Amino acid sequence: MSLAELLVASGVLLAVTAVAGSAAVRAQLAFRAQPEVADMQQRTRVAASAIGHDLLMAGAGPLATNLAGPLVRRFPPVAPYRRGQADDARGGVFYRPDALSLVYVPDTRAEADVLHAFDLGRELLVDLAPNCGALVHERVCGFTAGMRVALFDGHGAFDVATVIDVAGARVRVQHSGLSASYDGGAVMAEVAAPTYLVRPDAATGALQLVRYDGFRTERPVVDNVVDFHIDYFGDPSPPRTLALVAAADPPRPSTTYGPAPLPPLPQLAPTPSPVPLDPAWFRDGPWCPDAAHAARYDADLLRIRRVRLRLRVQVAVAAMRGPAGRLFAKGGTSTTAEFFAPDQQFVLDVTPRNLGAAP
Amino acid sequence: MTARAVGSERGIALVAVMSATSLLLALGLSLALTTTVEVGIAANQRDAVQTLHAADAGLERALADLALADWDAVLAGAVTSPFHDGGGVVALPDGSRMDVQQETNRLRCGADACGDADMDRVSAARPWGRNNPRWTVFASGPLAQLLPDATVAARSYLVIWVADDPAENDAQPLRDGGPPALLDAANRTNPGRGAVWLHARAYGPSGARRAIEAVVERDPRWPSAQLRVRVWREIT
Numbered sequence: 112m113s114l115a116e117l118l119v120a121s122g123v124l125l126a127v128t129a130v131a132g133s134a135a136v137r138a139q140l141a142f143r144a145q146p147e148v149a150d151m152q153q154r155t156r157v158a159a160s161a162i163g164h165d166l167l168m169a170g171a172g173p174l175a176t177n178l179a180g181p182l183v184r185r186f187p188p189v190a191p192y193r194r195g196q197a198d199d200a201r202g203g204v205f206y207r208p209d210a211l212s213l214v215y216v217p218d219t220r221a222e223a224d225v226l227h228a229f230d231l232g233r234e235l236l237v238d239l240a241p242n243c244g245a246l247v248h249e250r251v252c253g254f255t256a257g258m259r260v261a262l263f264d265g266h267g268a269f270d271v272a273t274v275i276d277v278a279g280a281r282v283r284v285q286h287s288g289l290s291a292s293y294d295g296g297a298v299m300a301e302v303a304a305p306t307y308l309v310r311p312d313a314a315t316g317a318l319q320l321v322r323y324d325g326f327r328t329e330r331p332v333v334d335n336v337v338d339f340h341i342d343y344f345g346d347p348s349p350p351r352t353l354a355l356v357a358a359a360d361p362p363r364p365s366t367t368y369g370p371a372p373l374p375p376l377p378q379l380a381p382t383p384s385p386v387p388l389d390p391a392w393f394r395d396g397p398w399c400p401d402a403a404h405a406a407r408y409d410a411d412l413l414r415i416r417r418v419r420l421r422l423r424v425q426v427a428v429a430a431m432r433g434p435a436g437r438l439f440a441k442g443g444t445s446t447t448a449e450f451f452a453p454d455q456q457f458v459l460d461v462t463p464r465n466l467g468a469a470p
Numbered sequence: 471m472t473a474r475a476v477g478s479e480r481g482i483a484l485v486a487v488m489s490a491t492s493l494l495l496a497l498g499l500s501l502a503l504t505t506t507v508e509v510g511i512a513a514n515q516r517d518a519v520q521t522l523h524a525a526d527a528g529l530e531r532a533l534a535d536l537a538l539a540d541w542d543a544v545l546a547g548a549v550t551s552p553f554h555d556g557g558g559v560v561a562l563p564d565g566s567r568m569d570v571q572q573e574t575n576r577l578r579c580g581a582d583a584c585g586d587a588d589m590d591r592v593s594a595a596r597p598w599g600r601n602n603p604r605w606t607v608f609a610s611g612p613l614a615q616l617l618p619d620a621t622v623a624a625r626s627y628l629v630i631w632v633a634d635d636p637a638e639n640d641a642q643p644l645r646d647g648g649p650p651a652l653l654d655a656a657n658r659t660n661p662g663r664g665a666v667w668l669h670a671r672a673y674g675p676s677g678a679r680r681a682i683e684a685v686v687e688r689d690p691r692w693p694s695a696q697l698r699v700r701v702w703r704e705i706t
Contacts, residue, residue: 181701360690464699
């Protein structure tokens, strides 16, 4: 081989190697980014599945009590703030753009009418009507210690408590303050009362979507959240009274939605389709049960029929995020497109079946 | 071994090619595994969501057919929806087969076969004794038959059962709203009159199963052909 041939061969080899190396580096960058993209998709799927189930169930009420039917006839099952033992409303916060609380009675046999209730400070002794069919009168079915239950009446009061003890038809529950006496005419039922809200992760400082169970536990749902926004759409018509049923007929609702007496809500639009609800309407009254009540809520919450929720997550590694813009809500350090893992976003638009009310 | 054989470069290309091929194969397999798992997960989620909505569609169809039916005849199994393929042993979208009667019995008493005493037995899931629901098939069939003109792939099989609702106090599970079995101060009327309970289940591809229960009622204050959904729940 001559020197010229060697030089030419070396040059060709170098050129081919350079091209192949460049392609390999780009491929390797993309290959490293893809698992992060897949991880983001997994996280958004988990979040969509969890929130979607709770949203679909929102407002489901008891099957067979005197106050059977959708919870929206008694109190608002959807609210834009945290509810539960740690309750925003007690601190005067009635709207947060980053919080969504839901209440529903899950698939349960633990539901019964309240015959009598005796308040013992932080505990309530509740005598329940038999709920095991017509022939079993000495006990109630379904309630167990540790169960979260809702107490509510037909006048707009509701509270969530925890069962401590069940003895025959008497159930002892623990609460953190009640908004009514519930002594007759009320209902107690097992309940799920989750709140989804965004807060900073204690370890990393990144925003995290958590599911607060209304009691003591905040469970992370998805990390590295960059946007969580909720829009509400509601019934434009105010609630109205329905004709009374005959005394011999089974109990039927007395209002199209909401508790009695009806809150004085205005007509928002001439059409029956849900209209966007301005967040300002959730904190300006009219209030239920009344403006001075410690556990009051804005009556406009009773209008909510549809919830649109937007969640956007980002990749945790800043080196996989490019400059802030359409692809990235928060900019990172990457300048190589092959190493980009753009933010992922989903929108859930849910009309919960149990929020449908008026005939 | 000769000096010529030691100095020979024959075969070096094969080694180089095999090395490069192995590297590329490993990369390709890894990428394929990642994408296959991702596609599988995404497909399962799609099937699960579609199956839930299929169950809801079945429920809606049953509501439309129930609105005009005699509910005592429905509860006794004498009247069914026009959307009913007769049940029996059916082929499901995931390739398995299902005995609808066996599924019905599992709902009725948790076993493959049920007698009256099994269905009336009080349990945690069925605490109403003689008012326990006696599920009967009201509608069944492939979703595609429900949507003959659908342009989307409708690959679910639907079964909708109906039973007397749990608020009943008449101890007559095949009759809607009979007189209370015990006439006392707490049972002057039958609160379950004019209400029935539905259980809609959809069987989708890849073994997806979703179920919805609803209690629906007739309210004389509503338009005559309209039922009101008292409670709607996804059963998990």
